[in-house]
Amino acid sequence: xxxxxxxxxxxxLAVSHDGLLVYVARDGDDSVSAIDLTKNKxxxxxxxxHAPSWPVVTPDDLDVYVVNNGNETVSVLPTPSGxxxxxxxxxGGTPVDIIGEGLGDTTAVRFGCQPxxxxxxxxxxxxxxxxxxxxxxxxxxxxxxxxxxxxxxRFYYHPDSVLTKISPTSGPLSGGxxxxxxxxxxxxxxxxxxxxxxxxxxxxxxxKVTVTVPPAEATxxxxxxxxxxxNSYGRSTFTYVGPPGITSVNPSLGSSEGRDRVLIVxxxxxxxxxxxxxxxxxxxxxxxxxxxxxxxxxxxxxxPANVTVTTTGxxxxxxxxxxx
Numbered sequence: 001x002x003x004x005x006x007x008x009x010x011x012x013l014a015v016s017h018d019g020l021l022v023y024v025a026r027d028g029d030d031s032v033s034a035i036d037l038t039k040n041k042x043x044x045x046x047x048x049x050h051a052p053s054w055p056v057v058t059p060d061d062l063d064v065y066v067v068n069n070g071n072e073t074v075s076v077l078p079t080p081s082g083x084x085x086x087x088x089x090x091x092g093g094t095p096v097d098i099i100g101e102g103l104g105d106t107t108a109v110r111f112g113c114q115p116x117x118x119x120x121x122x123x124x125x126x127x128x129x130x131x132x133x134x135x136x137x138x139x140x141x142x143x144x145x146x147x148x149x150x151x152x153x154r155f156y157y158h159p160d161s162v163l164t165k166i167s168p169t170s171g172p173l174s175g176g177x178x179x180x181x182x183x184x185x186x187x188x189x190x191x192x193x194x195x196x197x198x199x200x201x202x203x204x205x206x207x208k209v210t211v212t213v214p215p216a217e218a219t220x221x222x223x224x225x226x227x228x229x230x231n232s233y234g235r236s237t238f239t240y241v242g243p244p245g246i247t248s249v250n251p252s253l254g255s256s257e258g259r260d261r262v263l264i265v266x267x268x269x270x271x272x273x274x275x276x277x278x279x280x281x282x283x284x285x286x287x288x289x290x291x292x293x294x295x296x297x298x299x300x301x302x303x304p305a306n307v308t309v310t311t312t313g314x315x316x317x318x319x320x321x322x323x324x
């Protein structure tokens with residue numbers, strides 16, 4: 001969990017509709033801070049408010065309205081100038097929202113010395129550009145009219161997104177577990193899809209994304225797709241597992257000294273994580289989705305011992321196994 005410090009008496013916040021910035025009213029020093037959500041860092045703090053609270057962002061993300069409880073007024077705060085997001089992969093293709101003043105007559109946008117893959121003037125304060133393929137960190141320059149060029153932001157290139165692994169790779173139909181995606185180039189991740197179900201990540205770092213697994217209606221594998229703001233993707237597979245069941249344990253009698261080989265037969269056993277006999281952990285090997293080979297541990301007492309199998313889909317008990 002990330003913690004952002006340096007916000008004296010925060011009193012209300014508002015997230016921009018593009019999900020890139022959050023504005024926090026600071027009652028402690030009569031100011032409002034803008035936080036870059038791709039980095040979880042304060043990028044701008046504007047003073048001059050009076051007991052500010054409950055900021056609201058306009059639908060176009062260009063202005064923030066802030067209530068001044070101290071003098072019963074409302075202030076209008078423009079979005080900080082810059083490029084949002086300011087990072088993306090070397091392969092390009094990242095949509096970048098450029099905020100500034102006097103941009104309505106822009107005739108060219110360049111990332112370093114390369115022209116933007118495309119750009120669209122939305123209004124006098126906003127341009128939507130697409131980053132070109134590059135390999136270094138660059139300034140973003142806009143040419144106004146035919147002769148005036150000025151820097152309107154910076155853009156940082158990261159290696160292209162690479163998915164190394166996901167963990168765990170399976171879980172119950174009810175979902176709810178925390179899945180971790182590791183790799184690189186994930187800093188602009190917007191969602192993780194389980195099949196057609198999109199989930200907002202709970203934490204995003206450049207090398208790790210965590211997300212809560214959603215529930216599913218049917219068992220089986222689904223594609224896991226990590227989507228970034230640059231429309232790049234990383235893919236893997238997550239398998240939804242039904243609850244296990246045990247139909248037989250053979251043989252049903254054994255020595256209290258342990259070391260007996262037993263065959264456990266049931267259903268949904270492929271993702272077995274542990275087997276216990278009489279509450280003690282048993283060595284085991286998964287033979288198939290319906291069979292497990294196990295070796296009994298020493299018994300603490302004589303008599304029936306419960307056999308329990310735990311999988312990523314749940315836990316299944318079986319009737320007691322005799323010990324003599």
